[in-house]
Amino acid sequence: MxxxxxxxxxxxxxxxxxxxxxxGSKSITNRALLLAGLAEGRSVLTGALKSDDTLYMAEALRAMGVTIEEPDHTTFIVTSSGKLQPPAKPLFLGNAGTATRFLTAAAALVDGTVVVDGDAHMRKRPIGALVDALRSLGIEAVAETGCPPVTIKGTGRFGADRIRIDGGLSSQYVSALLMMAAGGERPVDVELTGEDIGALGYIDLTTTAMRAFGASVERTSPVTWRVEPTGYRATDFLIExxxxxxxxxxxxxxxxxxxxxxxxxxxxxxxxxxxxxxxxxxxxxxxxxxxxxxxxxxxxxxxxxxxxxxxxxxxxxxxxxxxxxxxxxxxxxxxxxxxxxxxxxxxxxxxxxxxxxxxxxxxxxxxxxxxxxxxxxxxxxxxxxxxxxxxxxxxxxxxxxxxxxxxxxxxxxxxxxxxxx
CATH class of the missing domain: 3.65.10.10 (Enolpyruvate transferase domain)
Incomplete structure (x- = not known):
């Protein structure tokens, strides 16, 4: 057309x-794609959304060494070593907010430099709070304007036991940190700060998807989740x-x-x-x-x-x-x-x-x-x-x-x- x-x-x-x-759900598809990319083995995602936002996520994962096949209009077959590799060039994510925030945090688990970028609209969308949270963990991360592009220099690991983030800014920040936390070296408490808590329902979507891919995550208080250092395992996943x-x-x-x-x-x-x-x-x-x-x-x-x-x-x-x-x-x-x-x-x-x-x-x-x-x-x-x-x-x-x-x-x-x- x-x-x-x-x-x-x-x-x-x-x-x-x-x-x-x-x-298929954009929110769930992008969570499942990232988790499958962080999981060792072969995952089959069915009922998935194929749209600009999810295809940007898939292309970014491919650039980091993940194999993704698309046998039909609603399926992704994701095969990964469980470790994301440094991409050869900046990851371009258009105006896909979920992909941008999720990959910014996931880049902390990469042993090398990752640049996360987007289009002119994405470059106006704030990401400073997420970058600050990563830096509090000892991860080198820079977003000069407080918006993308973001440069993350990961070491493939982090050893912090607590991450604090303002929960009123965006639930995407919280979800990004929760999914990253399962790749830590020890249990991590993700704690929300501030007077307001963002869209908690989206955080529930995240923890449900994490558990489906083998993570252990428990809500220990109204504003805290404990994530065990389990990593992820491949699975077949149906997206609503x-x-x-x-x-x-x-x-x-x-x-x-x-x-x-x-x-x-x-x-x-x-x-x-x-x-x-x-x-x-x-x-x-x-x-x-x-x-x-x-x-x-x-x-x-x-x-x-x-x-x-x-x-x-x-x-x-x-x-x-x-x-x-x-x-x-x-x-x-x-x-x-x-x-x-x-x-x-x-x-x-x-x-x-x-x-x-x-x-x-x-x-x-x-x-x-x-x-x-x-x-x-x-x-x-x-x-x-x-x-x-x-x-x-x-x-x-x-x-x-x-x-x-x-x-x-x-x-x-x-x-x-x-x-x-």
Whole structure:
């Protein structure tokens, strides 16, 4: 398919019904790829996501001596010696935050120099706290701007028995350190500091995956995990569908009064964003305040859905959305107010959506700047299901996590006016 500069969505005017399978979980796929790369032997990862983010991770692991085969669209076969080798050149990870943070920590287990880098967007995303945590362990690590590129000079080992990290900054930092810790020389306590703890559900995803690959990790207090120096062993691992991707389909179902079968009940997802299902199912009676701290990637979906709610909605606990692929709080308020002036406003780090159910059925020309952010593109597509004139700029940015997104919507009955190239 040719690259498109924009895509205008034509409201279907009918319920969306049918079967639509979300791709595999990005969060779990990238955890499993790294753990398989750190495990001696052959691991088969099935149900995996093949997207920009996970392919960057796979290519980085290949550059560090791991053999990765891809026999089909949802499988990785990973064969490793259990030791990552210094890459010949910097690891380029695009704007893949999970891969960047995870590999920055894992590089501490490499005997040699690793440079972790990304695109212009990634070079604006903070990583200083993770670098500081590595340096506290005696590992030489430098990020001159506080963002990538990061240079790590590892010795193949570390002997610390405690790692402290601010848990409110990003759960990805915590997960990165937990996965690295199993390669230490003795038991390591990973302790969260600060007043706030980030998305704990993602930390649970990490520890579950670690145990599947043979690690011993135990939560010893509300803010501490003990990781034994077990290393990892190869295993076969099934990856569940992506809950963040599922939120768009759940929202499309309630917005249009349809019936979309995802193949997996919402109650069977283990990922934090699955919590959004309970809220989505209440539409058009969403609560007046939604705390997005524990389901951050679902906030764009909920915010666009809130535009059609019966009453206004304030989103709190979303300050971290400002340092995602873009400033998502700003992108959401800008896009919403592009549909109708004042529909989305910022108050500090909160987002207030001035819901207006009468928007449905109107013709409101709005060109949505996605800021190259897949979640902004996919969430604002939902507005196009009810409002004529919604045009998504840079629609192909969805390849980051859901390459088939536009085809999946089309399979449910959505059509497009391709006004771009």
């Amino acid at each position: 040719m690259a498109r500069s924009e895509l205008r969505i034509i409201p279907p005017g009918k319920p969306l019904s049918g079967r639509a399978m979300p791709p 569908p992506d809950a963040s991707a599922a939120t768009y389909l759940w929202a499309a179902e309630v917005l249009t009064g349809g019936a979309i079968d995802l193949g997996t009940p919402a109650t069977e997802f283990s990922q934090p964003d699955a919590r959004a299902y309970e809220l989505i199912s209440k539409f058009p009676h969403l609560p007046p305040v939604i705390d997005g701290s524990q389901m951050q990637d679902a906030v764009p979906t909920l915010a666009v859905l809130a535009a059609f709610n019966k009453t206004p909605v304030r989103f709190t606990g979303i300050a971290n959305l400002r340092v995602k692929e873009c400033d998502r709080v700003r992108a959401l308020s800008t896009g919403l107010s592009g549909i109708r002036s004042g529909l989305g406003t910022e108050e500090g780090d909160d987002l207030i959506v001035a819901s207006d159910p009468t928007l449905a059925g109107q013709n409101l020309s709005a060109r949505i700047d996605t800021f190259a952010d897949h979640r902004i593109a996919m969430s604002f597509a939902l507005a196009g299901l009810k409002v004529s004139g919604i045009t998504i700029l840079d629609p192909d940015c969805v390849a980051k996590t859901f390459p088939a997104y536009w085809r999946v919507l089309a399979s449910l009955g959505v059509t497009y006016a391709d006004d771009g190239d």
